[in-house]
Amino acid sequence: MQFILLLRQAPRQLAFGALHSFGSSFGQTFLVALFVPFISASLGLNETEFANIYAGITIGSALCLPVVGRWIDKVDILSYSLATMALLALGCVMISLAGNVWMLIAALFVLRLAGQGLMTHVSMTGIARYFTKHRGRALAVASFGFPLAEAILPATLLALIAAFGWRYTYAGSAVFIIIVLVPVAFLLIRRDQKFRAVPTRSSKTAAKQASDSNGPTDTTTDSMPDQLSPTDPEHPRLFRSLYVWFCMPMLAAPPLIMTALFFHQGAISTHKGIELGWFAAGFTVFAVTSVLGAFGSGPLIDKHSARRLFPWHLIPMMAGIIVLAISHQPFVILIYMGLVGITVGFATTLRTAIIPELVPLDEIGAVRSTLTAVMVLASAMGPAIYGWMFAADISIEVMLTATLIVMAVISVLSWLSERPGFYVPPGISPQDSH
Incomplete structure (x- = not known):
């Protein structure tokens, strides 16, 4: 019921968010992977060469993200959005014209x-x-734009590739971004100055006045804690505290472990004598439970806060890995993938919801882009780390047991960092921060 009420009160803002999560798919691995065989054949690359190039590019883009990502705190978000979409469309055009490896890179x-x-x-x-x-x-x-894109775009683009070829399909993607996504984004928030505004460290009173005049008071900033005013003493920034370094492994673990285990699913299926088709079916279960996890986490975050929930969100993934480690039955793949999906769904909302509870509004973009870069780097490292373990003839059971121990340790560290007084965000009193 609360979801329906929220959609009625702020449909344009929510649609703007979902539009961008949907549009991000044109640069996501699951969609790029569809084009890999065709690009490789066209440019004379083998699978290993393309994988190495892709890993290097992923790391490079992650390192640039903290620099470019912090600009969102300095400019109108609609301008930032339109510039991002233009860059995405340019990338689609560039890849459609790539005639050699350097253009592809x-x-x-x-x-x-x-x-x-x-x-x-x-x-x-x-x-x-x-x-x-x-x-x-x-x-x-x-x-929700993420699973929606995963459900719609792969089959659509494969059909277009079969009909027109991969180059025209990527060029067509650029056209879709420019003539559909850009106008829709513009129309959704062009008149919403409150949503578009550059964030400032205004007081609670100013925030509430803006909310009363420009937005629904019960869904936006009416419950915002006081932020630092320009005359307040500077509060120690998040990255200067031990808190973030205790929590950083919790942010990095899901993308590192999930990417690695998914990447090496062939080796896991061979070791356990399970047909690879069970993993294909498992991805359907994964998609469903990740949506359920995301929507289920929303009310829990609103009730208990993201900080309180954060140390516990790896538990479903840990349970899934335990099931995978102790059984050789094919059906456990569905259970394992479903439990991993729940953690991924929770993480999708938690890792963003926790940031406004830790920093002033005008630092959300900078902090989020840095933490996202860490997660992207972790996802790039995961397959290599587990690949080294496979190369060293370490058994699947030992790998999974080691993974569980590491996840338990970093969960305890995250829980310890939430003890009272460990970190107090700017503008929030110690008694209100937990």
Whole structure:
């Protein structure tokens, strides 16, 4: 019921978030992977060469994200959005024209930075800044664009590739971005100055006045804690505290472990004597439970806060890995993938919802882009780390047991960092921060 009420009160803002999470798919791995065989054949690359190029580009774009991502705190979010979409469309055009490896590298860099990085950044940062009272639910709605794209675009683009070829399909994607996504984004928030505004460290009173005049008071900033005013002493920034370094492994673990285990699913299926088709079916279960996890986490975040929930969100993934480690039955793949999906769904909303609870509004973009870069780097490292373990003839059971131990340790560290007084965000009293 609260989701329906939220959609009625702020449909344009939520649609803006979902539009960008949907549009990010043009630079996401699941969609780029569809083109890999055709691009490789066209440019004379083998699978290993393309994988190495792609890993390097992913790391490079992640390193650039903290620099480019912090600009969202300095400019009108609609301008930032339109510039990001233009960059994404440029990446699509560049890859459609790539005639050699160097052009491909440049195109993929632009595509990954704009798609996986900045489009997602616009979606999550915009929603996190605008909503406070129902931030968890709002982030869950905005993130629905991810599974929607996963359900619609792969089959659509494969059909277009079969009909027109991969180059025309990527060129057509650029046209779609310019003539559909750009106008829709513009129309959704062009008159919403409150959503578009550059964030400032205004007081609670000013925030409430803006909310009363420009937006629904029960869904946005009416419950916003006081932020630092220009005359307040400077509060120690998040990255100067031990808190973030205790929590950083919790942010990096899901993308690192999930990417690695998915990447090496062939080796896992061979070791356990399970047909690879069970993993294909498992991805359907994964998609469903990730949506359920995201929407289920929203009300819990709104009720208990993201900080309180954060240390516990790896538990479903840990349970899934335990099931995978102890059984050789094919059906456990579905259970394992479903439990991993729940954690991924929770993480989608938690890792953005927690940031406004830790820093002033005008630092959300900078902090989120830095933490996102860490997660992207972790996802790039995961397959290599587990690949080294496979090369060293370490058994699957030992790998999974080691993974569980590491996840348990970092969960305890995250829980310890939430002890009273460990870190008090700017403008929030110690008794209100937990």
